[in-house]
Amino acid sequence: MQTEVEALVKQAFEAGVEEFSGLINAAKNVFTREKELREGSGLVLTHPDAVRTVAVIGDIHGDIDSLAHILTDSDVENADRIIFLGDYGDRGTASVEVYHLLLTLKLSAGNGGKIILLRGNHEGPPDMPVMPHDLPFFFSKKYGARGRELYRRVKELWEYLPHAVLVPGSYLMLHGGLPAAITSIEEIAHAQDTHPATSSFEEILWSDPIEGRGYLMSTRGAGRMFGEDVTDAVLRATGVKTLIRSHEPCEGVEVQQRGKILTLFSRKGAPYYNNRAAYLIVDGAMLREARDASELARTAARIW
Numbered sequence: 001m002q003t004e005v006e007a008l009v010k011q012a013f014e015a016g017v018e019e020f021s022g023l024i025n026a027a028k029n030v031f032t033r034e035k036e037l038r039e040g041s042g043l044v045l046t047h048p049d050a051v052r053t054v055a056v057i058g059d060i061h062g063d064i065d066s067l068a069h070i071l072t073d074s075d076v077e078n079a080d081r082i083i084f085l086g087d088y089g090d091r092g093t094a095s096v097e098v099y100h101l102l103l104t105l106k107l108s109a110g111n112g113g114k115i116i117l118l119r120g121n122h123e124g125p126p127d128m129p130v131m132p133h134d135l136p137f138f139f140s141k142k143y144g145a146r147g148r149e150l151y152r153r154v155k156e157l158w159e160y161l162p163h164a165v166l167v168p169g170s171y172l173m174l175h176g177g178l179p180a181a182i183t184s185i186e187e188i189a190h191a192q193d194t195h196p197a198t199s200s201f202e203e204i205l206w207s208d209p210i211e212g213r214g215y216l217m218s219t220r221g222a223g224r225m226f227g228e229d230v231t232d233a234v235l236r237a238t239g240v241k242t243l244i245r246s247h248e249p250c251e252g253v254e255v256q257q258r259g260k261i262l263t264l265f266s267r268k269g270a271p272y273y274n275n276r277a278a279y280l281i282v283d284g285a286m287l288r289e290a291r292d293a294s295e296l297a298r299t300a301a302r303i304w
């Protein structure tokens with residue numbers, strides 16, 4: 001796998017504008033079809049009986065070295081699903097190449113439904129811009145005037161990406177946080193359709209957990225900070241035990257709200273300078289019977 005991943009990285013750095021353009025077209029076809037199959041829903045169902053092992057990967061933010069490290073693990077390669085929790089570009093120097101590699105992976109033969117790319121707040125809708133957003137800069141730097149066009153078309157892909165994964169009875173996975181007002185999994189599945197009339201989609205992409213109770217405005221300027229009472233209500237409404245999310249820099253994994261929430265961060269380097277990053281390998285027993293965040297951090301996390 002190592003040589004294969006090295007080849008993918010090399011291909012990502014050497015890709016010409018026409019090749020990248022073709023890749024985006026092909027990806028758009030695949031993402032469009034997948035969204036149609038989900039009947040417009042932003043929720044991907046991953047039933048424990050249908051999969052043996054699932055790999056979960058948090059923020060990458062332009063760190064292609066971390067991405068290559070993760071993909072070189074044979075347990076990731078052999079996983080039935082490789083779930084990315086969003087935030088692919090910005091803040092790292094290889095955002096363009098990360099996109100190239102992820103789209104190539106998605107389009108590889110046999111990978112169809114295996115690779116799941118969720119939306120993060122860095123892949124949000126046009127009315128929720130993110131700062132800093134250096135992805136367009138890196139596209140223009142590498143591909144000149146054509147880079148602007150590639151960026152615009154990559155941005156279009158975001159609208160087709162799902163924003164949550166449900167492992168029924170066990171886990172909910174999404175980028176940021178839990179929307180406080182929801183009462184069913186269907187409301188999470190269709191959060192993008194009720195945006196901006198409800199704040200659910202914004203909260204999924206932007207919110208962060210806090211210890212204690214309550215529901216506060218976020219210092220990020222979007223999303224909320226939600227306490228354990230909100231988490232209890234949403235976990236109950238969706239029938240799962242544990243939330244797996246990313247969005248906040250940490251030393252690979254962080255356990256919050258007494259084991260109800262696991263935060264996963266899968267990249268290193270500027271501007272966060274965390275010393276450790278992590279991804280999860282969740283196997284059959286763990287998929288069928290949810291482990292809490294502490295046990296996941298102890299047994300499912302691969303830290304480097």
Ligand SMILES: [Mn+2]
Binds near residue numbers: 120121246248
């Ligand atoms: Mn984020």
